[in-house]
Amino acid sequence: MIEDKNPQRTSLSELGEFGLINHLTKHFSLNNSSTIKGVGDDAAVLAATDKQTLVTTDLLIEGVHFDLSYMPLKHLGYKAVMVNLSDVYAMNGTAEQITVSIAISNRFPLEAIEELYAGIKLACDTYKIDLIGGDTTSSTKGMLISVTAIGSAKEEDVVYRIGAQETDLIVVSGDLGAAYLGLQVLEREKQVFQVDPNNQPDLDAYTYLIERQLKPEARKDVKGILEELEVQPTSMIDISDGLSSEIMHICSQSKVGCKLYEDKIPLDPQVISACEEFNIDSTMVALSGGEDYELLFTVPIADFDKIKGNPNFSIIGHITAEDQGLNLVTRANQEIALKAQGWNALKQE
Amino acid sequence: MIEDKNPQRTSLSELGEFGLINHLTKHFSLNNSSTIKGVGDDAAVLAATDKQTLVTTDLLIEGVHFDLSYMPLKHLGYKAVMVNLSDVYAMNGTAEQITVSIAISNRFPLEAIEELYAGIKLACDTYKIDLIGGDTTSSTKGMLISVTAIGSAKEEDVVYRIGAQETDLIVVSGDLGAAYLGLQVLEREKQVFQVDPNNQPDLDAYTYLIERQLKPEARKDVKGILEELEVQPTSMIDISDGLSSEIMHICSQSKVGCKLYEDKIPLDPQVISACEEFNIDSTMVALSGGEDYELLFTVPIADFDKIKGNPNFSIIGHITAEDQGLNLVTRANQEIALKAQGWNALKQE
Numbered sequence: 001m002i003e004d005k006n007p008q009r010t011s012l013s014e015l016g017e018f019g020l021i022n023h024l025t026k027h028f029s030l031n032n033s034s035t036i037k038g039v040g041d042d043a044a045v046l047a048a049t050d051k052q053t054l055v056t057t058d059l060l061i062e063g064v065h066f067d068l069s070y071m072p073l074k075h076l077g078y079k080a081v082m083v084n085l086s087d088v089y090a091m092n093g094t095a096e097q098i099t100v101s102i103a104i105s106n107r108f109p110l111e112a113i114e115e116l117y118a119g120i121k122l123a124c125d126t127y128k129i130d131l132i133g134g135d136t137t138s139s140t141k142g143m144l145i146s147v148t149a150i151g152s153a154k155e156e157d158v159v160y161r162i163g164a165q166e167t168d169l170i171v172v173s174g175d176l177g178a179a180y181l182g183l184q185v186l187e188r189e190k191q192v193f194q195v196d197p198n199n200q201p202d203l204d205a206y207t208y209l210i211e212r213q214l215k216p217e218a219r220k221d222v223k224g225i226l227e228e229l230e231v232q233p234t235s236m237i238d239i240s241d242g243l244s245s246e247i248m249h250i251c252s253q254s255k256v257g258c259k260l261y262e263d264k265i266p267l268d269p270q271v272i273s274a275c276e277e278f279n280i281d282s283t284m285v286a287l288s289g290g291e292d293y294e295l296l297f298t299v300p301i302a303d304f305d306k307i308k309g310n311p312n313f314s315i316i317g318h319i320t321a322e323d324q325g326l327n328l329v330t331r332a333n334q335e336i337a338l339k340a341q342g343w344n345a346l347k348q349e
Numbered sequence: 350m351i352e353d354k355n356p357q358r359t360s361l362s363e364l365g366e367f368g369l370i371n372h373l374t375k376h377f378s379l380n381n382s383s384t385i386k387g388v389g390d391d392a393a394v395l396a397a398t399d400k401q402t403l404v405t406t407d408l409l410i411e412g413v414h415f416d417l418s419y420m421p422l423k424h425l426g427y428k429a430v431m432v433n434l435s436d437v438y439a440m441n442g443t444a445e446q447i448t449v450s451i452a453i454s455n456r457f458p459l460e461a462i463e464e465l466y467a468g469i470k471l472a473c474d475t476y477k478i479d480l481i482g483g484d485t486t487s488s489t490k491g492m493l494i495s496v497t498a499i500g501s502a503k504e505e506d507v508v509y510r511i512g513a514q515e516t517d518l519i520v521v522s523g524d525l526g527a528a529y530l531g532l533q534v535l536e537r538e539k540q541v542f543q544v545d546p547n548n549q550p551d552l553d554a555y556t557y558l559i560e561r562q563l564k565p566e567a568r569k570d571v572k573g574i575l576e577e578l579e580v581q582p583t584s585m586i587d588i589s590d591g592l593s594s595e596i597m598h599i600c601s602q603s604k605v606g607c608k609l610y611e612d613k614i615p616l617d618p619q620v621i622s623a624c625e626e627f628n629i630d631s632t633m634v635a636l637s638g639g640e641d642y643e644l645l646f647t648v649p650i651a652d653f654d655k656i657k658g659n660p661n662f663s664i665i666g667h668i669t670a671e672d673q674g675l676n677l678v679t680r681a682n683q684e685i686a687l688k689a690q691g692w693n694a695l696k697q698e
Contacts, residue, residue, distance in 0.1 A: 036401060041510050041600070042439035042587055043405035048504065052385060053402060056392035057482055059450040063489040080697060090391035101408040101495055133406055135495075140412040144488075146450055146495035148406060155397065161390050238391055253389070 010110035022137050023110075024117045031128040032096045034152070044132035046097065051152040053114035056087035070186040071271035073112055075214045076145070077119025083240065084149035085127055086218040086293045091160070094155035095133045096225070101146040103139035105333035112131070118146075127220055157232075158283065159297070164235040164254035168298040168319040171233075173219050173312055175266040176243055177282060180289025181274045182213025208270045216293045222312070226255070229306045233297035243316075244287040244338050246296050248326060254298075257324040263331050266295075287328075287338070359459035369485050372459075373466045377611065381445045382475040383501070393481035400501040403444075405436035411491035419535040424563045425494070426468025432589065433498035434476055435567040435642040439587035440509070442502035443572070446481045447473070450495040452488035465494075476569060476580055506581075508646070514604035515583040517647040517668040520582075522568050522661055524615040525592055525633060529638025530623045531555065531562030557619045565642045571661070578655045582646035592665075593636040593687050595645050597675060605649075606673040609666035609687070612680050636677075636687070 025039050046053075046268055060066060060080050068076070081098060088095040104113060124131055129149075185206045190256040192199050203210060219238075226233065235254055239245045244263070251258050265286045275282040298319055299307060307313055316327075326338040374388050386394040395402075409415060409429050417425070430447060437444040449469055454460060473480055478498075534555045541548050552559060568587075575582065576614050584603055586595045592614070614635045624631040647658060647668055656662055666678075675687040 009568060033652075037509065042436040043403040043442070043500070045440070045507055046404065048399050048401050050397050053395040053499075054392040055395065055446070055482060055497075055499060057448045057450055057484055059452060059484040059486055059495060061486060064452075064487055066602060087391040091394070093392070093413055097404070099404060099406045099497060101406055101692055103408060103410055103493065133404060135406055135408040136414055137408055137410060139410055139493075141490045144452065144493065146408060146484075148404075148448060148497040149392075150402075151392070158394055160386065196461075224374070236391075285603075286611040286655050330641075 009069050011106075020113075021134070024113065024132060024136070028121055028124060028131045030130045031124070032130050034096055035132055037129040038130055038132040038348045044097070044099070046150070046216040049152060052158060054088050054091050054093040054151040054153060054158075055148065056084055057146065057148040058083045058087070059144065059146045061144045064065050068143070069110060070190055073115035074119035074122070077116040077160070078113055078123045079214070080145045080147050081120055081123035081127070081129065081218055082216050082218045082293060084147045085129070085220065086238040086240065088149050088151035089222060090237060090295055091151070091153060092157050092223055092233065093151040094127055094153040095127065095149050097130045097150040099133040099148045100131060103144050105139050105141055105143065108143065127218070134260045159236040161235050161237050161250050161253040164250050164256050164298040164319050165300070166256055166319055166321055167301045168234050169301055169304060169307065169315050170247065170258060170260065170296070170298055170317040170319065171307055171313050171315050172239070172243070172266065172294055172296050173222050174292070174294040175268045175271070176239065176292050176294060177271045177285035177289045178268050179216060179291035179293075180285050181271055181278070182209035182211070183291070185209055185274070186213060186295070206270065206274065208268055209274060211313050213291065216291065217292055219295045222295050225310070225312055227308070231299050231303045231306050236260070236295060236297035238304055238348035239292045239294045239296050240290060242286075242288040242290045243296065248338065250298065251319075251326055252294070254319070255322050257320040257322050258317055258326050259320055259324075259335075262328055263317040264314060266314040266316075283328075295313050315336045360455075365678050367667065369462075370483070373462065373485070374480060377470055377473060377480045378498070379479045380473070381479050383445055384479040387479055388482040388483070393446070393448070393472055395499070398501060400503050401507060403437050403440050403442040403500040403502060403507075404497065405433055406495065406497040407432050407436070408493065408495045409447055410493045416539070417492070417681055418539055420563060422464040422630070423468035423471070427472045427496045428468075428666035429496050430469055430472035430476070430478065431565050431567045431642060433496045434478070434569065435587040435589065437498050438568050438571060439585050440500070440502060441506050441572055441582065441585060441642055442500040444478055444498050444500040444569070446479045447497040448482040448497045449480060450484040452486050452493050454490055454492065457492065459692055476567070488594040492615060508582045508585040509587050510599050510602040511582050513599050513605050513647040513668050514649070515668055515670055516650045517583050518650055518653060518656065518664050519570050519596065519609065519645070519647055519666040519668065520605060520656055520662050520664050521588070521592070521615065521645050522571050523641070523643040524617045524620070525588065525641050525643060526620045526634035526638045527558045527561035528565060528640035528642075529615050529634050530620055530627070531558035531560070533627055534558055534623070535562060555619065555623065557617055562640065565640065568644045569640055571644050574659070574661055580652045580655050582648055584646060585646035588641045588643045588645050589639060591635075591637040591639045592645065597687065599645070599647065600668075600671075600675055603668070604671050606669040606671050607666055607675050608669055608673075608684075611677055611679045613663060613665040615665075616661040632677075
């Protein structure tokens, strides 16, 4: 849509590859003393440190992971960074650098790529991240973004998926399911628009849902909150594919089972009302929706008093012995086995 | 081509995303003590070290950077790693880890992706690199590979593009132009094949050229050779876009000029004979061909005796004052200004 509305179009080939990278990155400044050299040499250089280094990468592809008919490019740039920072925070680390590679077809003018980078810059400024490298090339079709995030943590602070112990409490930050429902609202509006382009949608009832889908925030704050509470998680993961899929990763790697309580799963009121409207089960949305970018972690049961009542966290269950399996206790007090129904990028197309 | 010849086809969606990643990475072992945790958590974890960390990334796209009609997938995987390691070596560093993200359309069966990963694994085994992460997703069209390489170097060993000084010698490893000519040979054979699929090409005269295009090696050895010679380069870059483009990066960042000598540019005999056959100027091929992945560096003139006669290196010119510009002294002893004619990925399509 941006392409049609934008009066100014500068062809990408006018600038050339190095001109384009310079043009896009010149307004980025460095926020971290660990960044010795960012963009502009064969490789970026990071300072030696007594911390461990965390590395994670994600690839977002037009038509698979995003739809530009309702995802503004600035939001896409922001979200591509968030998705990666979230993985660093899920190790209980501090994110410090990113590289961003993009491939773009000629249908995008320079002004569109500037929008994308404006979103990347906003994310870098807000989260104190340095853009230290990347690659810009043409694609034969569509757009894709590959981001690698680099962070650090003291060895004793790093939290893996592997450490959950029997009787540990299962805790989640924020609330779940809103991003998935935001996507449903946007998909519906896209279809309405295709039928009647003059229809003016009233999206006031869905603002939180749409924001969670288009402009998610990674939970940078959780590390600090847990430090203040003097709680060290025994395992942690970020919720990108839905609660069900993520707790399965923790349980399989930690060789434990779990019991989740349906009535403890945190849901925003907009999620509950949208589920009624779309006639979807809200628990299913929380379990399988994905893209929430909240953190799921386990803490020793001795920390119950420190966590309970904290407005940032919900205790949603506890870890059991491996042979008890992975179960959800429903509101009707029935135990049902959890199934992985996370979003599978390979099933698309 | 592999798709047509392969009798066994396993659909990617049968495995699912996590199954696919597990399947592809299970045979990879860790080579470096700096890798604390590779694939399998939210982020990889690297050990704290007293060295600086080097980070570089490159994106390869089907139809832009490679043509699967003559690039076997195993070679593609190998080359995608080499391209990134070369950037780490160009900082005078040691490459230790990579992340690999791939997007693949459904036209590729599992067996094709296994071939790609066989090439990545061969590169990892040969160069002692650990695969520590990545992302695997579907694409709406074609294949792409995004690799990020991570390395390390002592602070005092890192060589930037910025340090070239007036009177420094300009040195290049290996020989230049072969990869570009290999591409010309392969393109010609592709056209012959399209006209006459039964034609059996005789490529004996081009084996070196084709190998340089399809299976380039990054110059891991140069760091050790220079250490033995007790030579510390003042600036360094890898030759991915052609000698002309790379010396321009060094000169512009170091704020110096240069004088290159046409008769000193190292060329393999196959390059010379192929240039005659294709009626191309061999100097132009070396200056603008690209994809050689040799290292271009500058050393103090005091090191002349240490470098001269070394079979790994050719002294091809020297650094001058900035106001003298960038010049090539031809075999006819004429000075002509250098122009950047490096390969520009944005001009494709």
